[in-house]
Amino acid sequence: MDRQIRTKNKIVILLVIEFLFILFMAWRLTGKGQEYVLEMVSIVRSEESGDMIDYVSQNIFLRGGSYRVVIDYETDSDMTNVVDVLSESAGYGALKANTTPLYAGQRQTSHLFWLTGSVSDLQVKVTFGGAGNLAVSGGKLVRTNHMERAWLLAVLVFLALFDTLLYVIWKWGKQEKEIRREKILTAVCLGGIILGSSLPLFTDYLLTGADMTGHLLRIEGVKDGVLMGQFPVRIHPNWLQGHGYASGIFYCDLFLYLPAFLRIMGFTVQTAYVCYKLFINILTCLIAWYSFKRMFHSNRIGIFGSFLYTFYMVRLVFLYAVDGVGQYTSMVFLPLIVYGFYRILVEDQKKAEERYSFIPLSLGLSGILCSHVLTCEIVLFFILLLCVVCIKKLFQREIFLQLCKAAVCTILLNCWYLVPFLDYMFSMDLAVTKGGAAYKQIQTWGMYLPQLFDPFPPGGRYGARSAGSGMVGETGYGIGLGLTLGLLMISFLLTVVRKPLQKTAEEEGRLRWLVGRAGKIVLAFGLLSMWMATIYFPWDRLAKSNALLRQFIATLQFPYRMLTATGIFLTVACCLAIKDLEVLKEAEKLRPIFVHIAVSVIAVGHLMTATYFYNATITESSGFFRLYDEASMGNSYISGGEYILVGTDTGKLTYKGPVCSERIVINSYEKKGSHVRLDCDCGEQGQYIELPLLYYKGYRAVESGGGKLQVVCGENNVVRVMIPSGFQGIIEVDFAGFWYWRAAELVSLLTACMLLLQIVRRFCRERNERGLKIPEE
Numbered sequence: 001m002d003r004q005i006r007t008k009n010k011i012v013i014l015l016v017i018e019f020l021f022i023l024f025m026a027w028r029l030t031g032k033g034q035e036y037v038l039e040m041v042s043i044v045r046s047e048e049s050g051d052m053i054d055y056v057s058q059n060i061f062l063r064g065g066s067y068r069v070v071i072d073y074e075t076d077s078d079m080t081n082v083v084d085v086l087s088e089s090a091g092y093g094a095l096k097a098n099t100t101p102l103y104a105g106q107r108q109t110s111h112l113f114w115l116t117g118s119v120s121d122l123q124v125k126v127t128f129g130g131a132g133n134l135a136v137s138g139g140k141l142v143r144t145n146h147m148e149r150a151w152l153l154a155v156l157v158f159l160a161l162f163d164t165l166l167y168v169i170w171k172w173g174k175q176e177k178e179i180r181r182e183k184i185l186t187a188v189c190l191g192g193i194i195l196g197s198s199l200p201l202f203t204d205y206l207l208t209g210a211d212m213t214g215h216l217l218r219i220e221g222v223k224d225g226v227l228m229g230q231f232p233v234r235i236h237p238n239w240l241q242g243h244g245y246a247s248g249i250f251y252c253d254l255f256l257y258l259p260a261f262l263r264i265m266g267f268t269v270q271t272a273y274v275c276y277k278l279f280i281n282i283l284t285c286l287i288a289w290y291s292f293k294r295m296f297h298s299n300r301i302g303i304f305g306s307f308l309y310t311f312y313m314v315r316l317v318f319l320y321a322v323d324g325v326g327q328y329t330s331m332v333f334l335p336l337i338v339y340g341f342y343r344i345l346v347e348d349q350k351k352a353e354e355r356y357s358f359i360p361l362s363l364g365l366s367g368i369l370c371s372h373v374l375t376c377e378i379v380l381f382f383i384l385l386l387c388v389v390c391i392k393k394l395f396q397r398e399i400f401l402q403l404c405k406a407a408v409c410t411i412l413l414n415c416w417y418l419v420p421f422l423d424y425m426f427s428m429d430l431a432v433t434k435g436g437a438a439y440k441q442i443q444t445w446g447m448y449l450p451q452l453f454d455p456f457p458p459g460g461r462y463g464a465r466s467a468g469s470g471m472v473g474e475t476g477y478g479i480g481l482g483l484t485l486g487l488l489m490i491s492f493l494l495t496v497v498r499k500p501l502q503k504t505a506e507e508e509g510r511l512r513w514l515v516g517r518a519g520k521i522v523l524a525f526g527l528l529s530m531w532m533a534t535i536y537f538p539w540d541r542l543a544k545s546n547a548l549l550r551q552f553i554a555t556l557q558f559p560y561r562m563l564t565a566t567g568i569f570l571t572v573a574c575c576l577a578i579k580d581l582e583v584l585k586e587a588e589k590l591r592p593i594f595v596h597i598a599v600s601v602i603a604v605g606h607l608m609t610a611t612y613f614y615n616a617t618i619t620e621s622s623g624f625f626r627l628y629d630e631a632s633m634g635n636s637y638i639s640g641g642e643y644i645l646v647g648t649d650t651g652k653l654t655y656k657g658p659v660c661s662e663r664i665v666i667n668s669y670e671k672k673g674s675h676v677r678l679d680c681d682c683g684e685q686g687q688y689i690e691l692p693l694l695y696y697k698g699y700r701a702v703e704s705g706g707g708k709l710q711v712v713c714g715e716n717n718v719v720r721v722m723i724p725s726g727f728q729g730i731i732e733v734d735f736a737g738f739w740y741w742r743a744a745e746l747v748s749l750l751t752a753c754m755l756l757l758q759i760v761r762r763f764c765r766e767r768n769e770r771g772l773k774i775p776e777e
Contacts, residue, residue, distance in 0.1 A: 018159050025152045029145045036060055038071075038124055038139035047130070055126040055136040063118045066146035066266065070110040071102075071126060071139040078103050078654065079634070080129030083111070087119045093204060095119070096268060098632035102126075102134075103241065105655025111631035114147055114268065146266030153265045182299060189303045190285055196607075197281045197310045200320050200614055206270050208623035209323025213637045215256075216269060218325075219276075220630040221245070222253050222260035228673035232745070234420060235696065235735045237673030238635050240653045243694040243718070244674050244735075246643045249420045250432065254370040255329055268628040277319060284332045285310045288571075291339035291360075295572075296579050304599060305575045309335060311610045312567035313457070313480035314560075321617050326372030327564060333367030334568040336360050337379065340406065345390065346518065349398030356758055358406035363755070365410045370417060374555060378565055381552075382525055389521055412751040419744035420737070428697060432642035441543070446535035446559040447477065455481035455605070456612045477560045479530070479570065482606025486574035489598055490523065493577055519576050526569030532562040574602065644694060645717040652716050653694065661687040664723060675734045682727040691733060693719040700736040704729045 038057040045052040075081055078101075085097040097113035115122075124141075128134045172180045206212065221236025225248070228237055233253060239245035247253075253260075258279060262272035288309040293302025309315075318328040340361025347354050368375050387394055394400060411418070425433055451457070457478045531537050539559060543550040556562075581595045627633065641650060658669055658676075663683030670677045676691050693699065694717065701709040701721045709731065714720030721733060 014163075018163075022152075022155065022159070025148070025155050028148045029152065032065075032143045032145040032148075034143040036062075036141040038069075038141065040071075040124075040126070040136045040139055042136075045128075049130060052128045052130060053134070054128050057124040057139065059121045059123060060141065061118070061120045062115055062122050062141070064115045065148070066112060066114050066144045068110050068112050068142045068144050069124055069139065070108060070142065071124070072108050072137045073102060073126065073135065074107060074137070075102050075132060075134045076104050077129065077132035078105075080131045081134050082127050082129070083109065084125045084127065085113045085122065086125055087122045089121050090115070090119050091117065095122075096626070096628045098626070098628050100629075100631045101634070103655045104132075105241070105657075109631065112144065112146060112629045114628060144266075149266035150262075150271075153262070153267075186289075186299060186303060190289060190306065193285045193303075193307050193310050194282050196610070197285070197316070198278050200618060201274050201277055203618075205624045205626045206273065207320060207323075207617065208625065209321060211325070212323035213633065214639055215323060215325040216273060216627070216630075216633060217635060217637060218247055218251070218253060219256050219259045219263065219272065220269070220633070221247060222256050223263040224673055226257075226260060226264065228675060230674070230735065232416065234698070234737060235674050238630065239638065240636055240650065240694060241655045241692075242635075242671070242673075243653045243692055244696075245638060245694065246424065246696050249424055250643050251326065251373070252370040252417050254417070256325075269630060269633075270627045280319070280329060280332060281310065284315070287332055288335040291335035292572075292575055295339050295342045296575055298579065298582075301575050301578055301582075304578060304603075305335075305571055307603065308482065308486075308571045308574060308606060309567060311480075311482070311606050312571070313483075313609055313613065314477050314563045314567055316610060316613055317477055320614075327375065327561070330368045330371035330375035331564060331567070333364040333371070334379075334565070335571075336364035336367065338568055338572060340364050341386070344399055344402045344406070345393060349396075349402060354402075356762065358402045358409060359755060359759065361403075361406040362409040362413065365406070366413045369410070369414050374557075374561065375564055377552060377555060378562060382529075382565060385525070386521070409751065409755070413748055413755070415744035415751075416741075416748040420741050423738075423741075424697070429646045430642070431640070431644055431646055434646055441540045442553060442556060442559055443535060443537070443539040445557075446537065446539070447533055448535065452478055452530060452534060453484050454478045455484065455609055456616075457609075458616060477533075477563055478609075479563070479566060480606060480609035482602050482604075482609060483567075483570045483574070485602050485605045486570060486577070489602070490573055490577050493580060519573065522569050522572045522576065526566055526573055529562045529566040529569060533559045533566070535559075645713070648694070648717040653692075653718075656692050658689050658691050660689040663687050664689060675732070677730065677732050679730050680723065680727070682723045682725060684725050686725045687723050688714070689721050689723060689731075690714040691719045691721065693733070695719050696735070698735055698737045699733060701731055701733045703727070703731050 038060075040055040040057055042053050042055055045054050069083065069085060071083055073081075081102040083100045083102065085095065087095050094116045095113065096116075098111070100109060100111045102109055124139060126134070126136050172183055175183075200207070217239060218236065221238055222233050224238045225231075225233030225236060230237075233248045234246065235244045235249075236247050237244050239247070256276075259272040259276040262275055263269065267275070285306050289302045289306035291302075292305030293299050296302065296305075312331075315328055315331050318324040318331070337360075340358070340363075343354070343357040343360060347357060349357065365376075365379070368379055394403065424430065455478075532539075537559065539553055543553045578595060578599060581591065581598060636650070636653075638644070638650070641648075644650070658666060658678065660666060660680070663685060664687045665681045666689070667679040667681065669679075671692070674693060676693070678689070680689065695713040699711045699719050701711050703709060709724070710722040711733070712720050712722065719733065721731065723731075
């Protein structure tokens with residue numbers, strides 16, 4: 001009794017200390033907003049082309065913290081003149097600031113910078129690029145609380161993890177020694193997997209990834225959209241020099257709300273992005289462990305499968321070399337999909353506990369749909385193939401019902417994304433649907449066999465090259481040495497040890513054995529996906545044979561993307577092989593030795609490939625950079641411009657004010673993101689105003705009296721508001737969407753709540769069955 005009282009007292013003291021510390025961190029948010037006037041002095045810089053006039057501020061003493069620099073200027077050129085924040089006394093990494101370009105259509109620019117210590121010689125410099133004219137009229141520095149907000153969030157997360165760790169240690173201390181040892185082993189192994197797969201993140205810079213710019217703009221677009229009042233964010237207001245881009249409708253941003261939230265809380269661009277990658281590694285490791293543990297009813301095989309899948313070479317390439325956010329995010333959910341099909345096709349659906357066995361499959365499919373549409377197409381292909389192979393089993397009443405539940409649940413859960421997506425796809429003349437792009441033959445972009453099995457692929461910036469260029473100088477994708485050794489082990493088991501395996505499988509009577517139907521399907525799918533990634537697969541012939549196949553192949557773009565599925569199939573096959581060795585009844589005394597040797601050899605091979613990749617990527621990358629604030633990124637990168645109206649000249653989408661017809665007078669104009677507020681007077685005849693917003697269906701214009709004005713597509717596909725004759729007053733324009741979008745969001749929200757409730761109920765029921773009820777205080 002006394003011990004319990006002492007324990008409770010310690011807990012109370014700890015919570016009080018944490019609460020006071022949180023209050024202190026929250027108090028540090030206040031008292032900011034101090035302004036420092038910049039006295040911008042012109043200086044002459046001599047160049048070969050002539051004298052250049054730059055502008056430099058006085059030296060300013062600043063304490064550590066975050067600041068916003070604001071510069072008032074006039075120029076007639078875009079992205080040639082730049083603003084820099086400088087300090088010679090700042091130590092390494094103490095000043096976190098980027099070069100920010102200036103635009104002709106703006107009269108003021110601002111961006112954030114961070115100081116980790118005090119400096120006495122901070123200067124702001126505006127450098128003339130040599131084109132056109134530049135005049136700087138003044139500027140200021142404003143103290144913000146971005147750094148304090150970031151520290152507050154970091155402290156909250158740390159304390160939450162610390163308290164959870166203390167609770168787990170206390171909980172495990174009350175369990176039996178063997179159970180406690182197994183849980184400690186699991187925690188250490190999973191922690192090691194997460195740490196090992198995240199090693200390239202522990203730098204103070206970002207490697208130059210092929211797709212990084214677009215995805216960083218997506219994160220900033222979500223952040224800016226939320227700050228502008230959009231939720232969910234459909235139009236990214238920062239893209240195309242403030243004209244907005246409907247990336248959020250076509251490329252689901254659900255998981256990017258995490259780094260966007262970190263940006264809102266004051267983290268730098270690269271810190272938010274690194275945290276997102278770390279989160280993905282944690283999620284990949286834990287979901288893979290959970291899925292394989294459940295499939296094979298073995299915690300250690302769950303750890304082994306999680307290790308193989310988390311360190312899968314292609315996943316690491318997408319994560320660190322290509323920066324394919326959609327691809328490596330979607331790979332998180334592939335183990336959950338495989339586990340979902342296992343639950344439905346293998347487990348007895350007549351049991352009461354399998355009533356909700358469709359949930360893992362539905363969650364896995366939803367995760368991929370909200371990550372990467374192209375991966376959805378690959379997954380759908382293999383699902384259809386599985387349906388053909390297992391056609392008889394699928395039409396068993398219980399199994400068919402569970403598959404229908406999974407399909408319906410997936411659709412309902414993703415209505416919030418699917419309804420706007422399909423609405424735009426079928427009602428707007430977008431480049432992605434009606435651009436008339438010529439079909440690109442993709443077979444020549446496939447991989448050679450040596451590339452597929454290369455144990456140590458070269459590093460650098462990963463990308464595909466035509467087979468006509470050969471393999472010389474090309475960075476490649478491969479399955480890695482670990483999975484290659486796994487395939488050799490599987491070949492050995494299926495040839496030399498086939499009969500003992502068949503005997504064991506028949507006695508066990510389960511589908512999961514390697515020599516059984518499930519093993520053959522998984523292995524066949526893995527080999528098929530590898531073949532489809534090479535130049536030897538007849539992609540071009542298939543494209544010419546059928547219009548539907550042609551469309552699918554065109555969206556695939558690069559055959560190596562089929563290796564996304566290879567990783568999960570080969571991982572399951574290797575786990576099946578290890579499970580076979582564990583229960584093999586022949587040579588029982590030598591069986592543990594065989595298992596340990598097989599696991600060790602595959603694991604070492606896997607780590608060798610990952611280690612070589614880390615070293616090659618970090619040391620041979622085509623470049624790196626440090627990125628702190630979005631203003632230095634630019635905002636015009638839209639890749640192929642798939643989500644704009646056909647006929648739009650993106651070169652004319654620059655920062656500028658409204659354009660109106662002759663008889664309209666604009667008294668005031670204000671634009672923040674996709675929201676515009678203006679005061680205007682119109683003549684007797686109806687006129688129009690064109691705004692610097694890219695036109696998409698869903699924009700709404702409301703006048704001060706509450707009446708709605710017509711919004712149409714204007715010149716170069718910008719938003720045009722039709723003004724009635726004699727109008728005088730204020731007009732507000734913003735992106736509002738449609739009522740049926742809101743209805744779809746409500747359906748998804750209710751479905752998510754029902755699924756969450758069921759998951760919690762199942763979790764509590766399983767704990768009760770194991771006798772692990774949480775004791776009441």
